[in-house]
Amino acid sequence: MADTPAHKEPNGKTPRTQMPSILNYLMILGMIILFLVYNANNAAQQETSWLDVERQMLSQQAIERIEVVNGQEANIYIKETFADEIPFKEVMKPGDSKSVLPGPHYTLTIGSVETFERKLEEAQQGVPVEKQVEVIYKNRDNWLGNLMVWLLPLFLLILFWRYLLRGAGSAGAGGSSVFNFGKSKAMLFDEGQKSKVTFADVAGLEEAAMEVKEVVDFLKNPDDFTKLGAKIPKGVIMIGPPGTGKTLLAKAMAGEAQVPFFSLSGSEFVEMFVGVGASRVRDLFKQAKEKAPCIVFIDEIDSIGRSRGKQAFYSGSNDERESTLNQLLTEMDGFETNSGVIVLAATNRADLLDPALLRPGRFDRHIYLELPNIREREEIFKVHLRPLKLNETIDAAYLAGQTPGFSGADIANVCNEAALIAARRKKDRVDKQDFHDALDRIVAGLEKKSKVISPEEKKIIAYHEAGHAIVSWLLKHVDPLIKVSIIPRGKTLGAAWYLPEEHQLKSATAFSEHLSAMLAGRAAEEITFGEVTSGALDDLEKATKEAYMMVAYYGFDKKIGNISFYDSSGQQDTRLSKPYSEETGKVIDAEVIRLIHEAYERAKDLLLQHRDEHVKLAELLLQKEVVFKEDLETILGKRICPAPESKILPAKEGKAKV
Numbered sequence: 001m002a003d004t005p006a007h008k009e010p011n012g013k014t015p016r017t018q019m020p021s022i023l024n025y026l027m028i029l030g031m032i033i034l035f036l037v038y039n040a041n042n043a044a045q046q047e048t049s050w051l052d053v054e055r056q057m058l059s060q061q062a063i064e065r066i067e068v069v070n071g072q073e074a075n076i077y078i079k080e081t082f083a084d085e086i087p088f089k090e091v092m093k094p095g096d097s098k099s100v101l102p103g104p105h106y107t108l109t110i111g112s113v114e115t116f117e118r119k120l121e122e123a124q125q126g127v128p129v130e131k132q133v134e135v136i137y138k139n140r141d142n143w144l145g146n147l148m149v150w151l152l153p154l155f156l157l158i159l160f161w162r163y164l165l166r167g168a169g170s171a172g173a174g175g176s177s178v179f180n181f182g183k184s185k186a187m188l189f190d191e192g193q194k195s196k197v198t199f200a201d202v203a204g205l206e207e208a209a210m211e212v213k214e215v216v217d218f219l220k221n222p223d224d225f226t227k228l229g230a231k232i233p234k235g236v237i238m239i240g241p242p243g244t245g246k247t248l249l250a251k252a253m254a255g256e257a258q259v260p261f262f263s264l265s266g267s268e269f270v271e272m273f274v275g276v277g278a279s280r281v282r283d284l285f286k287q288a289k290e291k292a293p294c295i296v297f298i299d300e301i302d303s304i305g306r307s308r309g310k311q312a313f314y315s316g317s318n319d320e321r322e323s324t325l326n327q328l329l330t331e332m333d334g335f336e337t338n339s340g341v342i343v344l345a346a347t348n349r350a351d352l353l354d355p356a357l358l359r360p361g362r363f364d365r366h367i368y369l370e371l372p373n374i375r376e377r378e379e380i381f382k383v384h385l386r387p388l389k390l391n392e393t394i395d396a397a398y399l400a401g402q403t404p405g406f407s408g409a410d411i412a413n414v415c416n417e418a419a420l421i422a423a424r425r426k427k428d429r430v431d432k433q434d435f436h437d438a439l440d441r442i443v444a445g446l447e448k449k450s451k452v453i454s455p456e457e458k459k460i461i462a463y464h465e466a467g468h469a470i471v472s473w474l475l476k477h478v479d480p481l482i483k484v485s486i487i488p489r490g491k492t493l494g495a496a497w498y499l500p501e502e503h504q505l506k507s508a509t510a511f512s513e514h515l516s517a518m519l520a521g522r523a524a525e526e527i528t529f530g531e532v533t534s535g536a537l538d539d540l541e542k543a544t545k546e547a548y549m550m551v552a553y554y555g556f557d558k559k560i561g562n563i564s565f566y567d568s569s570g571q572q573d574t575r576l577s578k579p580y581s582e583e584t585g586k587v588i589d590a591e592v593i594r595l596i597h598e599a600y601e602r603a604k605d606l607l608l609q610h611r612d613e614h615v616k617l618a619e620l621l622l623q624k625e626v627v628f629k630e631d632l633e634t635i636l637g638k639r640i641c642p643a644p645e646s647k648i649l650p651a652k653e654g655k656a657k658v
């Protein structure tokens with residue numbers, strides 16, 4: 001959600017546009033003059049027809065000579081004695097009536113020289129040769145005509161181009177002239193031009209805000225870091241679902257960092273003309289280096305940074321995007337780690353990004369933003385309630401409870417909508433009813449986009465996730481759980497975070513315990529509600545794949561034995577032919593089903609044995625939306641760590657598994 005007027009501020013670099021507009025007028029003036037001259041030149045001669053030439057001019061022997069030009073045109077010169085017959089006496093010089101303009105006086109368009117000669121011959125039959133009309137052949141460059149033929153389309157093209165450019169957006173340093181086309185359209189927030197957003201406007205993103213602030217530190221006090229041998233990152237990327245405040249954070253940074261801040265959107269690089277994107281990138285970095293230390297913020301970087309492979313069947317702008325991306329990579333590789341330029345980017349489609357962008361030396365620092373939990377939503381509500389004129393104390397905590405799955409942007413929207421509703425009702429202040437109506441309206445809108453979770457759904461998700469948590473807590477070989485949440489992320493409705501342990505070897509037991517943990521969500525639904533939902537699709541898919549791997553790849557299964565149908569060369573096309581016989585296939589299927597079934601039953605047993613804890617955890621989740629390891633410990637007691645030798649990754653958070 002790119003938004004708010006701060007984005008539209010000019011940066012005070014406007015005078016550039018002066019010159020081109022003068023040039024423009026000159027160009028138009030020149031065209032008019034050329035056109036007039038051309039017409040005047042042509043008007044000096046009068047078009048005539050062969051009939052007139054034959055009946056009038058030739059019969060009276062009035063023609064002095066004929067010039068055939070370029071084989072297309074016959075220019076006729078009339079004898080001076082016939083001057084009175086010439087239709088444009090008025091152009092004769094005054095007081096000099098006998099002299100006429102030098103001619104040619106008439107022109108005749110001829111089809112071909114041969115026909116013309118033949119007709120001329122026929123018309124002059126019987127005329128003595130010395131009295132016959134003299135015919136001269138000439139090749140003349142009709143430079144003016146040619147010029148017109150070339151200039152006119154060119155002129156129209158330029159007009160069209162300029163028209164396009166105006167459409168392409170005239171904001172920012174670049175702007176609307178032909179000459180700035182390849183220039184970057186980045187907006188510069190500098191001493192004079194500050195973004196008005198501050199970190200106080202950002203709620204509930206403590207960790208992300210900290211990391212963003214750190215980036216500013218890198219720029220301002222690079223020596224603190226480099227003296228210890230650390231390399232300062234060149235690129236930082238914020239990844240998170242729409243409306244979670246990525247742009248907001250960047251703006252806060254622009255507002256508070258005491259360094260110049262260039263801001264632009266990735267889509268601004270991409271134009272329909274090839275090469276423009278790359279040259280804009282070049283220009284952007286040139287400007288940035290001049291202003292170093294500074295920050296370059298590229299919003300929606302996925303619009304240029306899409307994986308080069310993945311868009312193969314997209315339109316023709318493919319090449320253009322690719323060259324833009326390549327230029328960006330080149331620029332980022334090009335500058336020194338301590339050049340004082342840090343590129344900050346934002347995306348909500350990190351999955352689409354070209355892996356090359358995320359490699360060390362480019363955007364190697366990742367800041368993850370998530371949808372806010374209930375406490376964070378309360379804080380965001382407080383920020384957005386602040387500017388409103390409220391009638392009574394509106395309970396931010398209550399509103400937060402009503403808005404599971406809402407993003408920061410959705411919350412901002414609720415507050416604004418409430419104020420709009422109050423205004424429509426001609427109230428002086430916004431009251432509770434307005435908020436209720438605003439919520440209804442926005443929930444209805446979001447429901448269409450299936451972004452809203454109903455209370456019943458929330459309950460199911462809580463029990464489902466609690467099921468995962470309880471079972472993985474109880475099974476020794478499952479990676480330790482650090483966090484469970486029922487805040488939707490991507491396609492999944494809840495998530496559990498595990499700290500992945502670094503095992504080189506994973507035992508058959510570990511595999512089957514993991515299966516149980518994966519299936520525990522559905523088991524929990526069955527036990528609690530007597531019915532299961534579609535929410536476990538992802539779990540089932542992963543569990544099935546894993547069970548298949550156990551049987552067909554790792555040879556864990558007694559019936560199949562130590563046989564692997566794995567193909568490390570990757571050349572086997574399993575879609576066309578299975579590497580095993582039909583009978584073996586049947587056995588594999590049966591064994592996969594058995595493994596899944598057993599794992600599921602174990603999960604159910606465990607949950608039934610720990611029914612109270614399961615309910616307690618689910619209710620806690622419903623209330624807090626996120627629970628951490630500590631909460632699990634209070635409910636379930638300390639977990640006995642199975643493998644003391646296993647190293648724990650330094651990773652902040654493991655991969656989310658649902």
Ligand SMILES: Nc1ncnc2c1ncn2[C@@H]1O[C@H](COP(=O)(O)OP(=O)(O)OP(=O)(O)O)[C@@H](O)[C@H]1O
Nearest residue numbers: 001202203242243244245246247248348408409412
């Ligand atoms: N943590 C937050 N605190 C306060 N307001 C927020 C927060 N997150 C989002 N908002 C509100 O939502 C608006 C939109 O957020 P923003 O544009 O930063 O989202 P985004 O993550 O950049 O989304 P997108 O990926 O769609 O561009 C902000 O201008 C702000 O009003």
Ligand SMILES: [Zn+2]
Nearest residue numbers: 521536539658
């Ligand atoms: Zn699940």
